[in-house]
Amino acid sequence: MAGNSFGQLFRITTFGESHGEAIGVIIDGCPAQLTVDLDYIQGELDKRKPGQSKITTQRKESDTVKILSGVFEGKTTGTPIAMLIPNEDQRSKDYTHNVDVFRPSHADFTYQTKYGIRDHRGGGRSSARETAARVAAGALAKLLLKTQGIEIAAHVSSVGKINAPNVSIENIEDFIAEREKNIVRCADPATAEEMIEFIDSVRKDGDTVGGKVSCYIKNCPVGLGDPVFDKLHADLGKAMLSINAVHGFEFGSGFAGSEMRGSEHNDIFVKSHLGDVSTITNFSGGIQGGISNGMPIEFKVAFKPVATIMKTQATIDSQGNDAEISGKGRHDPCVVPRAVPIVEAMAALVLADHWLRNRNSILR
Template sequence: MAGNSFGQLFRITTFGESHGEAIGVIIDGCPAQLPVDLEYIQSELDKRRPGQSKITTQRKESDTVQILSGIFDGKTTGTPIAMLIPNEDQRSKDYSHNVDVFRPSHADYTYQAKYGIRDHRGGGRSSARETAARVAAGAIAKLLLKTQGIDVVAHVSSVGRINAPNIEISDAQEFIDEREKNIVRCADPATAEEMIAHIDAVRKSGDTVGGKVTCFIKNCPVGLGEPVFDKLHADLGKAMLSINAVHGFEYGSGFEGSEMNGSEHNDLFIKNSKGEIMTRTNFSGGIQGGISNGMPIEFRVAFKPVATIMQSQPTVDSKGNEAEISGKGRHDPCVVPRAVPIVEAMAALVIADHWLRNRNSVLS
């Protein structure tokens, strides 16, 4: 199966299925002598792992990462980094009801049509279980970016029609500390309580709900991104849209910008007290002409409601006969609380890759 690798210089390849022995990732292109904090990598995986709270799936996985290669004496060696995460709590019997029946809005039909075979146990390779490998790789990318003072932070900015107010970030760690005080991972405490109550009510009714994650990239230097096909926002968009259940991506002013006049939308250049060029506003979302301009990069990612609902729905079987299916097993009523570290990881992978590529853009 093609399409399992991402990035050019900082490149990852993930492998494994939801109900296989393990999932994992190989990172190629990470510079040597980067200090690797295993506790930090595990803490990132802990934010994504299942079974965290009443508003997430109750599948119990420790997501304990094993580093098999590429690290010596606590530092990267410049060789491929292999990371493995065993699957510990598979319950394949939970999926015996859909061996020959297609679940609505899942990848069952498309995989069967494309390959002539599919792993019905949790969707196999199409399962969001695969994203744990991305988070592990993204943690390495974030450690690399931290050496340059670049921070990638995100939070849940909406659940259904409940929207958090816009939040300014002065300190990345303070933002993360505030976000982690609640199980929905929203940095606004009052909105978080509303979101949690709504998700819990939806869960009890056997239904699911979508939401949005807003991500900020702080202290990104000017010049990352390529001018035509590898624009920075294009690569960020591809990264986000590769995440399970993502149905939308917008950066800066996004779709609202289409309703503004140019005189309102233009980001006027100024020089700050440090003599640095910046803009009065940031409708560009930190990216102009596909290249970072030094302002904070801000984008939003929209997640659809989880397709598996605990209600009976009409469908068809592999022969096209009418059938009925009802969700079973352990599933998230809303993916966005666990999607926060995935969004951060994919953003970090994009920025790390473009940072490495940009080092060769000017003869020094």
């Protein structure tokens, strides 16, 4: 199966299935001498792992990561880094009901048609469980970016029709601390309580709901991104749209920008007394012409409702006959609280890759 690798210079390849022995990732291209903070990497995985609260799936996985290669005495060696995360709490019997029946809005039908075979246990390779490997790799990318002062932070900005007001990202550490005070990972406390109550009511009704994650990247240098097809926002868009359940991506003013006039939308350049160039507004979302301009990079990622619902639905079986199916097992009523670290990880992978590529863009 193709399509399991991502990135050019900072390149990852993930492997494993939801109900297999383990999932994992191979990272190639990470520079040598990077200090590897295993506690930090595990902390990022802990934010994504299942069983965190009443509004997430109750599957119990510790998601304990083990580094198999590429690190010696706490530092990267410049060789491929292998990370392994064992699966500990599979319940494959929860999926015996859909061996020959296609779950609506899942990958069952498309995988079966494309490959002639599929792993019905939790969706196999199409399961969001695969994203744990991305988070592990993304955590390493974030450690690399931190050496350059680049910071990445995201939060849940909407659930259903509940939207959080704009929040300050002046201090990323304070932003993250506020976000982590609640189980929905929204940096606005009042909105967070409303979101939690709504998600719990949807869960009790046997249904699911979608939402949005807003992400911010600070201290990104000018110059990341390449013309024409490797624009920074294009690669960010591909990264985000590769995440399970993502149905939308917008950066800067996004779709709202299409309703504005150029005189309103143009970001006016100014120069400080220190010689730093910035813009008065940031409708460009920190990217112009596909290249970072030094302003904060801002984008939103929209997640659809989780496809597995605890209600009976009409469908068809593998022979094309009419059938019915009801959700079983342990599933998230809303994916966005656990998607926050995934969005950050994919953003970090894109930025790390482009940062490495940019080092050779000009003769120095």
